[in-house]
Amino acid sequence: MDIRFDWTFDRFCEYVVDCGLEHVELKMEYVHGHPDAPDPETVAERSDAYDVTVTYHAPFRDWNVGSFNEDSRRASVEQVNSTLEAAATAGAGAVVVHGGSVPYRYPEYVRERARDAARRSLAECARYAAEVDVPLCLENQPQSDSNERHTTSPDDLAAMLESVDVDDALGVTLDVGHARVNGFDWRTFADRFADRIHVVHLHDNDGVEDRHEPLVEYESICESVDAPYNVFEMKRVPDIERCLERNQLPSE
Structure with missing residues (x-):
């Protein structure tokens, strides 16, 4: 559920089930922005009623676990930990984090301080994830022309995981669209991180821009990775059906 979706949680769950699917990922931007966004207790109740599983996506706008400003870094950790708490209450299976x-x-010494901040933040969040018993799953990010992102390649993701590993409390979210736009085959990530992958984000692009377009050839990816949760990460609700090669929205 993206912030661009104006649907209620119940309506989206109905839609998901009608499409023959059985999972919903809640982005915290949606939770923060929608006037009727459900609290974790409601998510637990309604997801059980619709027989769908749930994951959460920690905030990724307006915050940065790699901030070199210590106050901002701590606030970002609090945001992730708050998402972990919500996920635990909702009975969610994982929390995705950037x-x-x-x-x-910025000068290299600032960038190195930011890298260290990211490592410290993720280690703190991973320890809290272990406390509340919800897997925290670090996502491979798309490259940016303006910003250094710390998990865009398999090597960078592996280095971050190794530097913050806390008794394997930090898992992986494999984003196949991000892999493609960065010039990597998704199999490179799948082979390297294998059992650490808890969530797969499914979308497509032209290899140039991170468009989050429908991905029709998704079944072989899901079968190969065999992660607990697979998510169509679309910008528009109808694009979910395009992934499934459907043409009509369900009736109201």
Whole structure:
């Protein structure tokens, strides 16, 4: 559920089930922005009623776990931990998190401080994830012309995981669209991180821009990775049906 969706949680669950699907990922931007967004207790109740599983996506706008401003970094950790708490209450299976960023134009000593901030933040969040017993899953990010993002390649993602590993409390979200736009085959990530992948984000692009377009050839990816949760990460609700090669929205 993206912030661009104006649907209620119940309506979206009905839609998902009508499409023959059985999972919903809640982006915290949607939770923060929608006037009728459900609290975690409601998510638990309604997801059980619709027989769908749930994951959460920690905020990724307006915050940065890799901030070199210590106050901002701590606030970002609090945002992730708050998402973990919501996920635990809702009975969610995982929380997706981004690995932070810093502008390329800043001096190298600032960028290194930002990398260290990201490592410290993710380690703190991973420890809390272990406490509340919800997997925290670090996502491979798309590259940016303006910002250094810390998990865009398999090597960078592996280095971040190794540097913050807390008894394997930090898992992986494989985003196949981000892999493609960065010039990597999704199999490179799948082979390298294997059992650490808890969530797969499914979308497509032209290899140039991170468009989050429908991905029709998704079944082989899901079968190969065999992650607990697979998510069509679309910008528009009808694009979910385009992934499924359907043409009509369900009746109201």
